Amino acid sequence: MTEREPDMMPEAEVEAETPETQYRASFSLKTKDAAGTGADAAVPAKVTARDVCVFYGKKQALFNVNLDVAQHRVTALIGPSGCGKSTFLRCINRMNDTIDGCRVQGEVRLDGVDVNQKNIDVVQLRSRIGMVFQKPNPFPKSIYENVAYGPRIHGLAANGRELDEIVEQSLRRAGLFDEVHDRLHSPGTSLSGGQQQRLCIARAIAISPELILMDEPCSSLDPIATAKIEELIDELRSRFTIVIVTHNMQQAARVSQYTAFFHLGHLVEFGSTEYIFTNPTEERTQDYITGRFG
Amino acid sequence: MSLPGASAALPWQLSDTATRRVRRRKRANVRFQVYGIGAIVIGLAILAILLATVIGKGTGAFVQTRITLDVAFNEKIIDPDGSRDPVKLGQADYAALLKEAVAASFPAVTARQDKRDLQKLFSGDARYELRDMVVNDPSIIGTTRSVSLLAASDTDIFAKGSMARDIAEGDRRLTDKQIAWIDELVAKNALETNFNWSFFTNADSRAPESAGIGGALIGSFYTLLITLAVCFPIGMMAAVYLEEFAPKNRLTDLIEVNINNLAAVPSIIFGLLGLAIFIQAFHLPRSAPLVGGLTLALMILPTIIVVTRAALKAVPPSIREAAYGVGASPIQVVTHHVLPLAVPGIATGTIIGMARALGETAPLLIIGMVAFIVDFPGGPTDAATVLPVQIFLWADSPERGFEEKTAAGIMVLLAFLILMNAIAIYLRKRFEVRW
Ligand SMILES: Nc1ncnc2c1ncn2[C@@H]1O[C@H](COP(=O)(O)OP(=O)(O)OP(=O)(O)O)[C@@H](O)[C@H]1O
Ligand SMILES: [Mg+2]
Numbered sequence: 001m002t003e004r005e006p007d008m009m010p011e012a013e014v015e016a017e018t019p020e021t022q023y024r025a026s027f028s029l030k031t032k033d034a035a036g037t038g039a040d041a042a043v044p045a046k047v048t049a050r051d052v053c054v055f056y057g058k059k060q061a062l063f064n065v066n067l068d069v070a071q072h073r074v075t076a077l078i079g080p081s082g083c084g085k086s087t088f089l090r091c092i093n094r095m096n097d098t099i100d101g102c103r104v105q106g107e108v109r110l111d112g113v114d115v116n117q118k119n120i121d122v123v124q125l126r127s128r129i130g131m132v133f134q135k136p137n138p139f140p141k142s143i144y145e146n147v148a149y150g151p152r153i154h155g156l157a158a159n160g161r162e163l164d165e166i167v168e169q170s171l172r173r174a175g176l177f178d179e180v181h182d183r184l185h186s187p188g189t190s191l192s193g194g195q196q197q198r199l200c201i202a203r204a205i206a207i208s209p210e211l212i213l214m215d216e217p218c219s220s221l222d223p224i225a226t227a228k229i230e231e232l233i234d235e236l237r238s239r240f241t242i243v244i245v246t247h248n249m250q251q252a253a254r255v256s257q258y259t260a261f262f263h264l265g266h267l268v269e270f271g272s273t274e275y276i277f278t279n280p281t282e283e284r285t286q287d288y289i290t291g292r293f294g
Numbered sequence: 295m296s297l298p299g300a301s302a303a304l305p306w307q308l309s310d311t312a313t314r315r316v317r318r319r320k321r322a323n324v325r326f327q328v329y330g331i332g333a334i335v336i337g338l339a340i341l342a343i344l345l346a347t348v349i350g351k352g353t354g355a356f357v358q359t360r361i362t363l364d365v366a367f368n369e370k371i372i373d374p375d376g377s378r379d380p381v382k383l384g385q386a387d388y389a390a391l392l393k394e395a396v397a398a399s400f401p402a403v404t405a406r407q408d409k410r411d412l413q414k415l416f417s418g419d420a421r422y423e424l425r426d427m428v429v430n431d432p433s434i435i436g437t438t439r440s441v442s443l444l445a446a447s448d449t450d451i452f453a454k455g456s457m458a459r460d461i462a463e464g465d466r467r468l469t470d471k472q473i474a475w476i477d478e479l480v481a482k483n484a485l486e487t488n489f490n491w492s493f494f495t496n497a498d499s500r501a502p503e504s505a506g507i508g509g510a511l512i513g514s515f516y517t518l519l520i521t522l523a524v525c526f527p528i529g530m531m532a533a534v535y536l537e538e539f540a541p542k543n544r545l546t547d548l549i550e551v552n553i554n555n556l557a558a559v560p561s562i563i564f565g566l567l568g569l570a571i572f573i574q575a576f577h578l579p580r581s582a583p584l585v586g587g588l589t590l591a592l593m594i595l596p597t598i599i600v601v602t603r604a605a606l607k608a609v610p611p612s613i614r615e616a617a618y619g620v621g622a623s624p625i626q627v628v629t630h631h632v633l634p635l636a637v638p639g640i641a642t643g644t645i646i647g648m649a650r651a652l653g654e655t656a657p658l659l660i661i662g663m664v665a666f667i668v669d670f671p672g673g674p675t676d677a678a679t680v681l682p683v684q685i686f687l688w689a690d691s692p693e694r695g696f697e698e699k700t701a702a703g704i705m706v707l708l709a710f711l712i713l714m715n716a717i718a719i720y721l722r723k724r725f726e727v728r729w
Pocket of ligand 1: 056059061079080081082083084085086087088099
């Protein structure tokens with residue numbers, strides 16, 4: 001976020017160069033620049049990250065990242081391996097807490113509330129955020145139990161019937177119900193990889209989160225399963241806000257409305273997907289998207 | 295289909311040195327296999343010899359020789375005043391009763407010494423069998439019954455064919471006359487051998503023929519119960535805390551290294567520790583399963599911690615992440631997901647640890663569980679002995695009859711160890727979760 005073409009961001013010149021204004025400038029400007037997406041600029045931000053730095057021990061993995069995640073939109077994080085996409089994603093639901101020696105600086109706000117605040121209960125925070133991991137990781141329990149676990153520990157169902165309903169609805173939304181409705185009590189690990197990943201998505205949406213974080217959800221799936229999940233993401237967008245990490249440029253282009261390009265721990269460029277893919281400012285973005293490095 | 299250019303000059307025509315190299319390599323291969331198979335064969339042979347000797351020596355102890363005798367329950371001896379008072383019945387002179395019955399069966403034996411030798415064919419405990427019969431059913435007083443009585447150890451050994459009759463009289467424990475009497479009994483069909491239940495139901499005894507392993511079994515049971523009750527919860531909590539909650543810093547590293555070292559400390563040192571702490575500092579009773587169990591718990595604790603941690607570590611981190619991801623608290627992650635998945639590993643490790651505790655002798659010798667104990671322990675604070683110590687005591691006894699008891703004790707101990715390990719293997723196989 002350091003060098004910018006001056007003609008692309010008149011507002012940045014007007015305002016003082018605080019990280020905050022820098023960010024706002026880039027966000028609104030680049031969004032507008034993409035043809036026909038002017039309306040999106042008015043979308044409220046679900047998550048706002050300001051000056052986020054992450055350290056693993058002495059090693060710094062993220063450098064002053066400023067990023068807004070728009071509500072009810074899909075934001076894609078792209079970038080070469082090891083550039084800190086997963087690390088950023090994990091800052092949002094504080095999964096980095098579980099890693100020894102990991103330190104997060106800066107502020108990440110969910111609906112305006114700093115998630116790193118002392119009085120924030122991390123369990124409650126995570127119950128508002130669903131997460132889908134790179135490798136399908138269903139619990140070695142039944143399909144039903146996999147989905148029912150979250151609602152149960154958060155007390156979202158008053159009785160068994162309600163729980164059944166939540167499970168069915170979540171599986172339906174994840175596009176899995178028809179395939180598994182007759183074997184809800186067989187182990188979740190007995191499903192195929194793509195089905196397992198959809199089960200994990202069902203598990204994530206069963207706790208009615210406001211935000212879903214997906215870390216390369218399709219990396220272990222075949223094109224058909226991938227297509228299904230992409231379709232699903234598009235549907236889920238109406239109810240949830242989604243942040244997705246992907247290595248697949250086409251996928252980012254297909255499913256997301258906003259794209260952020262990370263490189264070596266820096267957020268290089270962020271804007272509407274159309275903008276990033278058709279007319280990026282940064283040469284590195286251009287090179288990465290066209291496959292010249294990565 | 296051949297590749298272009300692949301023709302006569304293929305590298306398959308090896309040069310002389312290459313051929314030699316290949317041959318040498320193959321020979322080395324064969325040699326290696328022979329060594330490997332040889333090592334296994336030697337190992338199996340040693341195991342087979344061990345088992346064969348133990349079983350060969352020990353099976354005799356599971357069979358017991360008894361002599362059938364007509365016994366006249368003479369009221370004059372048992373209950374001269376006719377009161378049928380159980381206390382008096384219990385104190386009567388059953389040795390005299392036995393003597394009378396023996397004399398009646400062998401009217402030809404008259405000399406004093408011969409009579410005494412004849413008595414010696416019967417176990418010294420035979421009189422207690424008579425006593426128990428009378429106390430249990432006083433109505434037999436005054437009648438004559440055919441009673442099967444325990445034979446003496448020497449009679450037993452002879453009847454099982456373990457004593458040669460054609461060696462010089464002075465070199466064997468039975469005299470020629472005694473052997474003749476035994477032959478007479480055999481001819482009368484009065485000598486029988488049957489399964490020795492009392493080996494499992496009796497406690498230790500000075501007389502080999504009535505010594506049993508039951509007391510030691512109960513002692514071992516109480517000891518292991520204490521060991522399990524102490525080291526399982528402590529070991530499990532320590533392992534869960536260290537593995538799942540403790541921060542990784544120099545202190546926890548130090549603790550980890552020390553736990554691993556403790557697991558390798560010789561067991562006798564734990565015995566000394568137990569002696570110093572439980573007996574000298576806390577004045578707990580000596581020779582009691584309570585102290586034995588606590589001492590063994592000290593010894594097994596590091597093992598349990600190490601095994602539990604390994605089982606917890608084997609649970610893939612993706613499961614933890616998944617659980618954290620849906621908003622489970624750290625304790626929920628552990629109790630709902632990690633622990634259930636680690637249970638087979640923990641159970642296996644615990645059983646193997648308990649098997650080690652069952653076979654342990656040295657620390658128990660130090661805390662005084664070597665006492666000769668004829669009573670069944672009624673609880674963990676009563677004096678008791680345990681299986682391996684019982685074997686040790688029998689092996690130390692000079693009487694020939696204890697030889698087979700020793701081997702039989704080893705068989706029982708081995709059977710328990712094999713059983714425990716089999717359960718461990720079964721649990722591991724049965725509940726193994728695949729990801
Ligand atoms: N647990 C960890 N401990 C130490 N360093 C880590 C840890 N996790 C990630 N890193 C480092 O942080 C940097 C960013 O990692 P991150 O996983 O966020 O990359 P990524 O963009 O998700 O890469 P990929 O596309 O390969 O998943 C990398 O250099 C990585 O080596
Ligand atoms: Mg990643």
